[in-house]
Amino acid sequence: MSTAEAIEVRGATPYVVTIGSGIVDEVVATAHGALRIAVIHGSEPASALASLRERLLSAGHAVTDITVPDGESGKSLDVAGRCWDVLAENRFTRSDLVVGLGGGAVTDLAGFVAATWLRGVRLINVPTTLLGMVDAAVGGKTAINVPAGKNLVGAFHPPAAVIADLQLLDSLP
Secondary structure, three states, rough: OOOOOEEEEEOOOOOEEEEEOOOOOHHHHHHHOEEEEEEEEEEHHHHHHHHHHHHHOOOOEEEEEEEOOOHHHHOOHHHHHHHHHHHHHOOOOOEEEEEHHHHHHHHHHHHHHHHHHOOEEEEEHHHHHHHHHHHHOOOEEEEEEEOOOOEEEEEEEOOOHHHHHHHHHOOOO
């Protein structure tokens, strides 16, 4: 059995960062009200994606996987556009949810996609790197890169929740 600690982030849009080991399934508890869930992910531990997908499907959610490149190359208008196309093809509405599962660049992209789809849909970040857990996935800053520079096109879009599962760090080199 896992133990977790919840830390409330106060602000205009408060949210909770849950920290613990073996808690990736906490996403299911925070996904209430969403019929469709898009999991935007990089090459994070395949077991985390499989477990999350299985739990969400068991809870009655329609799950769409969107695989994106890891690192800064994934934070592009082209990749964001492909994500928007998948959301459109699957008829995502404002009551649906985006989950960012990956390192800081992946959660940054997922946040930007969530902020810009239908002027903003809920986002849950599940960072898989230490930097993602302490910086990129929290705070609500989202952005993509353009030829003129890094993080020049973005939005502030606080997540509905951040699930920092320390067990995901075990897969790092």
